Amino acid sequence: MGAMTVDRADGRSANQLRPLACSRNILHRAHGSARWSQGDTIVLAAVYGPKAGTKKGENPEKASIEVIWKPKTGQIGKLEKEYEMILKRTLQSVCLMTIHPNTTTSIIVQVFGDDGALLPCAINASCAALVDAGIPLKHLAVAICCGLTEGGSVILDPTRAEEQKIQAFAYLVFPNSPLSVLPSAPSAEDDAPIENGIITSVTHGVMPVVEYFNCLERGRAACAKISEFHRRSLESQVPVVARKQTFEVLWWPHTLTAWPEFHGFACNLSEADVLTVACCCMDMPRT
Amino acid sequence: MEQRLASTWRMTVNERKFVETALASDLRVDGRRPFDYRRLTIKFGREDGSSEVQLGQTHVIGFVTSQLVQPYRDRPNEGILSIFTEFSPMADPSFEAGRPGESAIELGRVVDRGLRESRAVDMESLCVVAGKSVWSIRVDLHILDNGGNLIDAANIAALAALSTFRRPECTLGGENGQDIIVHDPEVMEPLTLIIHHLPIAVTFAFFSEGNIMVIDPTHKEEVVMGGRMTATVNSNGDVCAVQKAGGEGVTPNMIMQCLRIASMKAADITSKIKNAVETYNTERTLRKVKRHSLTVTHQVSVPDVIMKDKQADNIIGHQEEMIQHEPDRSSNCDDEMTVDTKTCIKTESNIRDRCTDPFVGGPSNWDPYLNKLSSNLVGKSQDLLGPLTISKEQEDESKSNIMAVKYSPEHATISSNSDTLGVSGPRQQTSDAKSLKDAVKSKARKKSKTSTSTS
Numbered sequence: 168m169g170a171m172t173v174d175r176a177d178g179r180s181a182n183q184l185r186p187l188a189c190s191r192n193i194l195h196r197a198h199g200s201a202r203w204s205q206g207d208t209i210v211l212a213a214v215y216g217p218k219a220g221t222k223k224g225e226n227p228e229k230a231s232i233e234v235i236w237k238p239k240t241g242q243i244g245k246l247e248k249e250y251e252m253i254l255k256r257t258l259q260s261v262c263l264m265t266i267h268p269n270t271t272t273s274i275i276v277q278v279f280g281d282d283g284a285l286l287p288c289a290i291n292a293s294c295a296a297l298v299d300a301g302i303p304l305k306h307l308a309v310a311i312c313c314g315l316t317e318g319g320s321v322i323l324d325p326t327r328a329e330e331q332k333i334q335a336f337a338y339l340v341f342p343n344s345p346l347s348v349l350p351s352a353p354s355a356e357d358d359a360p361i362e363n364g365i366i367t368s369v370t371h372g373v374m375p376v377v378e379y380f381n382c383l384e385r386g387r388a389a390c391a392k393i394s395e396f397h398r399r400s401l402e403s404q405v406p407v408v409a410r411k412q413t414f415e416v417l418w419w420p421h422t423l424t425a426w427p428e429f430h431g432f433a434c435n436l437s438e439a440d441v442l443t444v445a446c447c448c449m450d451m452p453r454t
Numbered sequence: 455m456e457q458r459l460a461s462t463w464r465m466t467v468n469e470r471k472f473v474e475t476a477l478a479s480d481l482r483v484d485g486r487r488p489f490d491y492r493r494l495t496i497k498f499g500r501e502d503g504s505s506e507v508q509l510g511q512t513h514v515i516g517f518v519t520s521q522l523v524q525p526y527r528d529r530p531n532e533g534i535l536s537i538f539t540e541f542s543p544m545a546d547p548s549f550e551a552g553r554p555g556e557s558a559i560e561l562g563r564v565v566d567r568g569l570r571e572s573r574a575v576d577m578e579s580l581c582v583v584a585g586k587s588v589w590s591i592r593v594d595l596h597i598l599d600n601g602g603n604l605i606d607a608a609n610i611a612a613l614a615a616l617s618t619f620r621r622p623e624c625t626l627g628g629e630n631g632q633d634i635i636v637h638d639p640e641v642m643e644p645l646t647l648i649i650h651h652l653p654i655a656v657t658f659a660f661f662s663e664g665n666i667m668v669i670d671p672t673h674k675e676e677v678v679m680g681g682r683m684t685a686t687v688n689s690n691g692d693v694c695a696v697q698k699a700g701g702e703g704v705t706p707n708m709i710m711q712c713l714r715i716a717s718m719k720a721a722d723i724t725s726k727i728k729n730a731v732e733t734y735n736t737e738r739t740l741r742k743v744k745r746h747s748l749t750v751t752h753q754v755s756v757p758d759v760i761m762k763d764k765q766a767d768n769i770i771g772h773q774e775e776m777i778q779h780e781p782d783r784s785s786n787c788d789d790e791m792t793v794d795t796k797t798c799i800k801t802e803s804n805i806r807d808r809c810t811d812p813f814v815g816g817p818s819n820w821d822p823y824l825n826k827l828s829s830n831l832v833g834k835s836q837d838l839l840g841p842l843t844i845s846k847e848q849e850d851e852s853k854s855n856i857m858a859v860k861y862s863p864e865h866a867t868i869s870s871n872s873d874t875l876g877v878s879g880p881r882q883q884t885s886d887a888k889s890l891k892d893a894v895k896s897k898a899r900k901k902s903k904t905s906t907s908t909s
Contacts, residue, residue, distance in 0.1 A: 194598060240517050275543050277515075
């Protein structure tokens with residue numbers, strides 16, 4: 168299937184990701200904001216918490232999400248609309264849509280730099296911004312881009328130059344790996360759907376089915392790493408008192424709820440409310 | 455978004471009264487004096503012509519791009535400068551996506567007038583072939599955070615971006631000497647724009663029937679103010695533009711006083727912009743000439759970035775690892791950081807209030823399939839179809855090592871020394887070894903539990 172060692176322009180190996188950096192709480196007016204960078208691809212996402220009312224076409228029984236994608240320069244065209252749609256659907260599967268019906272949560276994505284893997288970077292940034300805003304989530308969505316070179320080897324996190332050269336690439340979004348705080352592991356059936364699930368997959372170019380599954384494998388392993396980074400970056404900025412309470416929420420391993428601090432809607436939830444929310448998550452059918 | 459969705463923020467009567475009463479005693483809500491500017495931070499991105507300006511809580515970014523177009527008929531030998539302002543919905547809940555509102559248009563016009571009419575940017579040098587082909591410079595300003603006084607911040611962002619922008623070199627060639635060849639930036643060094651002077655916009659807000667005047671109003675003061683005036687002056691003392699659109703009437707004496715204050719402030723801000731641009735240019739030349747020297751300098755300056763947090767240790771560890779493990783690319787990813795560190799000292803107090811430290815992770819650690827053992831992979835199986843079988847073999851090999859998922863304890867010890875590239879080799883191996891085993895073990899654990907084959 169070709170050599171394992173692939174020569175990449177920036178000296179990375181086939182399975183090496185670019186340096187990740189995440190900083191949250193950057194903007195003052197927005198309820199939540201996060202800036203995520205993978206190498207030179209930098210995206211800033213801002214979240215405005217639930218506002219009353221939904222748009223015309225949306226279901227008022229559920230909360231709705233609105234995504235606005237702002238490119239670096241130029242008019243908004245079809246590509247931006249496509250990104251908005253993909254981002255919206257991905258985040259809809261991550262957020263708890265039944266908690267605040269008839270509301271709209273707006274997520275605004277601003278591209279600072281585009282050096283390949285723009286959509287995965289935006290998805291990661293949006294999730295971090297949602298956590299920063301205190302919006303209740305089922306789990307995080309962790310995204311990665313896997314490329315397939317002519318030699319048949321899979322490279323992770325290609326740069327823009329690499330994306331243009333390679334035969335095909337896929338943006339893959341997986342749920343983040345759960346962290347079980349209990350000594351006894353949760354049951355296998357609960358684990359299986361979440362862990363092996365793919366939230367989103369967008370492919371460009373032609374690739375054989377076998378190689379696609381290969382990409383999925385690599386992507387999932389890499390996403391485990393990224394979700395670890397995500398968790399650490401979130402934990403490092405949560406104050407100690409709040410961490411104690413989040414411990415209780417994490418008891419159900421499939422729920423990752425940021426402790427609501429001082430933003431928007433979620434700040435009035437008492438501890439009992441949060442635990443109730445977590446219970447509701449467990450009962451909801453997992454798709 | 456429809457009208458009913460826009461969350462309109464209304465100022466309470468108490469807040470309004472408070473701001474007005476405080477101003478009557480020469481006090482401002484954020485503790486400034488009436489003629490003080492907020493803290494100004496100018497940062498640049500990786501590419502030429504991208505700037506990020508923070509004026510207090512106001513956050514604006516600017517991008518400059520260029521392309522070859524046909525000139526206007528009445529100006530066949532001049533380039534084209536166009537300014538686009540985006541009031542991003544992330545700046546303020548009342549900003550809506552889509553058509554720009556009147557304040558967005560006003561901002562664009564004020565910035566445009568300051569640059570174009572005063573001939574700050576030399577247009578004739580942008581001409582390539584008169585009447586046929588000229589450079590069109592496009593400035594995109596994105597307002598990210600509305601903390602008040604958007605005009606000043608956007609103007610500074612535009613000036614900073616234009617000062618650092620470089621357009622590609624192009625020559626005439628081809629058979630008949632009429633074809634324009636645009637040279638790649640790697641081949642021929644791109645050129646800067648010729649900027650004659652920097653027109654700085656200074657905004658004044660008037661309260662209580664034009665008696666009280668303050669400079670650089672915040673968002674709350676803007677709601678309360680009775681009138682506003684923006685004076686665009688440069689450091690030579692020339693008035694480039696004055697914009698006072700309605701609002702309270704102001705005596706001519708007050709206007710003259712405003713212009714005097716504006717020229718003082720303009721000199722101040724011009725020097726700040728010039729310093730920031732110079733720093734950026736030196737970083738840029740360093741980046742082009744030597745790639746390795748930056749790693750050493752960066753290790754020294756890393757402690758500057760880290761503030762008083764206890765978690766700083768982890769972050770130092772991660773950053774140093776990132777630097778060490780990516781010698782080639784340190785120039786790429788660290789440039790923004792090196793420029794940041796110089797200006798980061800200014801943002802210290804910001805960081806005390808808000809935890810805005812970027813959390814950086816080491817790149818090469820997160821290699822699910824390790825470099826070191828990949829040679830084994832090559833030896834054992836050429837078949838990429840069976841990554842599961844390969845990982846099981848590795849698991850047998852690495853069973854002896856027990857390792858924790860957390861990186862921080864190990865990395866905190868690593869961070870205690872500041873190392874050169876030479877020592878990074880073995881460290882890279884050990885931390886890579888940890889990462890592989892971690893990945894393999896967790897995969898094996900998952901596979902043993904679920905006992906399903908996913909491929």
